[in-house]
Amino acid sequence: MMQARFRGQRLAASVLVSLLISACSDSNDTFQPTPIFSVDPSTIDVSQADVCDIVQPNKCAFPFPSNFFTVEDASAATGRRVNLNPTAIPGTSSGESFDPGEYNRNDGFSPGPLLLLEVPGIDLEQTGAASFTDMSRSLDADAAIQVIDAATGERQLLWAELDSRPAADEARALMIRLARNLQDGGRYIVALQNLVAEDGSTIPSSDAFTVFKEGIPSDIPAFEDRRAGYEDIFAILESNGIPRESLYLAWDFTVASTANITGRMLHIRDQAFTDLGGSAPLATILTADSPDESENADLARRITGTLSVPNFLDTVDGRPGSRFNYDSSDPDALPARFNGNGSVDVDFTCVIPRQALADSSETIAVVIGHGLYGSRESVDEFAPVAEEQNIMFCGMDSWGMSDSDLGVAFASLSNVNNFPQQADRIQQGFLNITLLSEAMRHPDGFASLDAFREGDRSLFQSGAVHYEGVSQGGVLGAALSAINPNFERSALNVAGMRFSLLARRSNAWGAFAFAFDPAYPDPLDKPLMWSVIQMLYDRGENNGYVNHVTSDPLPGSTASRVLIHLAVGDKTVTETAGEILARSMNVPRHLPSVVDGRHVADEPYLNIEGIPAYPWDGSGLAMWDSGPFPIAEHDGTPLQATINNFEPAGYNTHSMTFGQKAARDQKAAFWRTGQVVNVCGETACFGDGYDGTPGEYSPPDSAP
Numbered sequence: 270m271m272q273a274r275f276r277g278q279r280l281a282a283s284v285l286v287s288l289l290i291s292a293c294s295d296s297n298d299t300f301q302p303t304p305i306f307s308v309d310p311s312t313i314d315v316s317q318a319d320v321c322d323i324v325q326p327n328k329c330a331f332p333f334p335s336n337f338f339t340v341e342d343a344s345a346a347t348g349r350r351v352n353l354n355p356t357a358i359p360g361t362s363s364g365e366s367f368d369p370g371e372y373n374r375n376d377g378f379s380p381g382p383l384l385l386l387e388v389p390g391i392d393l394e395q396t397g398a399a400s401f402t403d404m405s406r407s408l409d410a411d412a413a414i415q416v417i418d419a420a421t422g423e424r425q426l427l428w429a430e431l432d433s434r435p436a437a438d439e440a441r442a443l444m445i446r447l448a449r450n451l452q453d454g455g456r457y458i459v460a461l462q463n464l465v466a467e468d469g470s471t472i473p474s475s476d477a478f479t480v481f482k483e484g485i486p487s488d489i490p491a492f493e494d495r496r497a498g499y500e501d502i503f504a505i506l507e508s509n510g511i512p513r514e515s516l517y518l519a520w521d522f523t524v525a526s527t528a529n530i531t532g533r534m535l536h537i538r539d540q541a542f543t544d545l546g547g548s549a550p551l552a553t554i555l556t557a558d559s560p561d562e563s564e565n566a567d568l569a570r571r572i573t574g575t576l577s578v579p580n581f582l583d584t585v586d587g588r589p590g591s592r593f594n595y596d597s598s599d600p601d602a603l604p605a606r607f608n609g610n611g612s613v614d615v616d617f618t619c620v621i622p623r624q625a626l627a628d629s630s631e632t633i634a635v636v637i638g639h640g641l642y643g644s645r646e647s648v649d650e651f652a653p654v655a656e657e658q659n660i661m662f663c664g665m666d667s668w669g670m671s672d673s674d675l676g677v678a679f680a681s682l683s684n685v686n687n688f689p690q691q692a693d694r695i696q697q698g699f700l701n702i703t704l705l706s707e708a709m710r711h712p713d714g715f716a717s718l719d720a721f722r723e724g725d726r727s728l729f730q731s732g733a734v735h736y737e738g739v740s741q742g743g744v745l746g747a748a749l750s751a752i753n754p755n756f757e758r759s760a761l762n763v764a765g766m767r768f769s770l771l772a773r774r775s776n777a778w779g780a781f782a783f784a785f786d787p788a789y790p791d792p793l794d795k796p797l798m799w800s801v802i803q804m805l806y807d808r809g810e811n812n813g814y815v816n817h818v819t820s821d822p823l824p825g826s827t828a829s830r831v832l833i834h835l836a837v838g839d840k841t842v843t844e845t846a847g848e849i850l851a852r853s854m855n856v857p858r859h860l861p862s863v864v865d866g867r868h869v870a871d872e873p874y875l876n877i878e879g880i881p882a883y884p885w886d887g888s889g890l891a892m893w894d895s896g897p898f899p900i901a902e903h904d905g906t907p908l909q910a911t912i913n914n915f916e917p918a919g920y921n922t923h924s925m926t927f928g929q930k931a932a933r934d935q936k937a938a939f940w941r942t943g944q945v946v947n948v949c950g951e952t953a954c955f956g957d958g959y960d961g962t963p964g965e966y967s968p969p970d971s972a973p
Contacts, residue, residue, distance in 0.1 A: 331797075346376055349376060353372050353373055399412060404426055448848075454523070458520070458521045472517055536603040537603075538699075552708055553576075569626045571619070582694065615665055620651060622659055624659045637664040638739065647739075674691065699752060737762060766853070767803065767810075767849070838920070839909070859879075859889065864961050877890070888945070905920060918968055919968065
């Protein structure tokens with residue numbers, strides 16, 4: 270009703286102004302009519318304008334992220350500092366207010382943000398917005414929803430979707446997702462124009478945004494203090510073909526700097542290596558079992574032990590729930606060792622193949638990154654592969670994301686004030702794994718210990734060490750590759766990035782939603798909280814590091830090569846998250862990638878180039894498909910869901926790639942040579958016996 274009234278007022282005002290101008294043009298007198306504007310700024314509620322962005326009056330924190338929620342800070346690399354307010358960001362349903370402390374250390378927002386606003390009644394199809402299946406629209410000059418680099422004008426690849434989780438009568442957030450990460454420290458402008466409602470009408474801007482868009486003057490600080498900023502936004506948009514008159518809404522935001530995202534992690538890594546002084550990390554062997562061949566045909570030895578790692582957390586043992594230890598409250602302060610020189614003993618497990626007993630000259634060393642809230646014990650699952658490929662595998666618990674951290678994970682989801690505990694411990698976990706790789710690489714490390722030797726020789730080749738991340742280990746693996754000077758070749762298996770994307774499209778989310786949903790029952794708060802916590806997740810997952818893996822390496826690191834394996838129809842780590850990972854690192858793909866019809870997009874793998882020739886000296890992506898038909902004791906694999914919610918039908922291919930020998934051969938060749946070899950021939954890569962026959966998934970008849 271309110272919107273309809275103002276539409277009428279604007280039309281009447283427009284007609285009246287036209288008549289007045291016409292009357293004046295026919296007269297020689299100097300009378301100038303008093304301008305009549307479509308909105309009266311004095312009628313707009315600005316009582317919360319110091320903490321809420323009034324351009325989205327129905328939701329204090331929308332649009333998000335936005336430079337409205339920052340302040341100028343000359344000490345920050347971006348010149349800005351995040352300034353979230355507990356009034357703007359919701360607290361829990363139990364009444365605990367949001368604590369912005371750790372978030373306000375950031376000098377910008379996520380490089381892979383979840384952009385949010387509310388547009389009641391929008392019809393995205395009639396609007397012509399870029400969709401999950403047709404992202405290319407976002408690059409058109411007249412695209413309805415665009416994100417533009419403020420410095421270059423470059424349009425960013427994206428899609429827009431309404432939140433599909435709320436009930437039909439509940440408010441739905443409009444979610445804008447980037448299909449490639451933004452540049453660290455960059456300023457970006459979000460522009461929405463010519464939005465169309467379900468009835469085909471154009472959706473009008475809010476009154477507050479209209480004040481800026483139409484240049485309506487006022488003496489109200491809430492408008493005048495922001496007017497120059499909006500004039501700059503409009504000027505940039507108009508220079509890139511987006512007229513201000515067409516806008517429904519526009520705003521800008523700043524991406525956090527590289528130093529802000531990675532600085533804590535790089536500091537503790539560099540401090541740890543400085544403290545080592547060129548020596549190998551100190552290892553203590555707990556067990557070294559040598560099973561008889563009749564007991565285990567694959568393993569020559571299974572070794573457990575602890576590694577001494579500098580402790581940068583605020584408890585003596587770095588237990589779950591610990592935070593980084595700071596000597597200062599300065600927002601740019603870096604973690605300090607506990608008690609000045611504290612260390613913590615971290616458990617590890619290694620398996621050595623039986624092949625190594627006969628000849629270890631070809632036995633290579635690989636660190637395993639385990640799956641979702643798993644443990645180092647998952648290395649035992651690699652025993653057959655260790656023997657098959659002649660590899661020593663070692664693993665540690667991924668602190669912050671291991672089985673011992675489950676309690677903190679649930680506590681973080683039920684109250685995001687606890688989330689810094691998880692983010693900090695993930696980074697300490699990265700340090701633990703980095704020093705594990707150093708112990709495997711260093712000639713005075715594991716290779717010098719009796720447990721890893723047979724007579725006068727080592728049972729593996731030190732000097733180089735590689736990485737395999739499986740599922741969660743892949744979601745963390747590009748980040749590890751960016752900060753770990755030893756991981757020059759990393760295999761990322763059923764990998765992806767952005768927990769704010771992954772959680773909403775995963776069959777694993779149901780096990781965690783019971784903690785999150787009651788704490789944040791408002792349907793607009795749920796995506797908002799994921800967008801907020803992604804700002805801290807960036808410090809310890811691929812989303813914060815992909816700009817510095819295959820190129821532009823971080824200080825103290827070298828560029829890495831990555832081999833990504835994804836599974837068509839993966840219901841645990843959506844393949845779209847893996848495509849974003851590959852696209853953001855400019856990783857080329859095997860051609861053909863899939864059989865026609867086995868991807869939901871109109872233009873599959875948009876802006877992901879093909880591998881030009883084999884063997885390929887670089888990074889690579891391979892899709893593995895079990896096909897749409899019942900085969901190998903499963904009932905066929907449907908394509909990924911196009912909505913942002915988990916759909917349980919059909920076979921889950923999440924573990925499938927690990928079971929394909931061709932995939933394992935490709936990874937082993939990659940680790941040994943640095944080359945991606947063709948194991949799929951002239952066809953796409955298939956698994957479970959699928960031969961590439963075209964067809965559509967048809968679920969089995971479940972009727973009695």
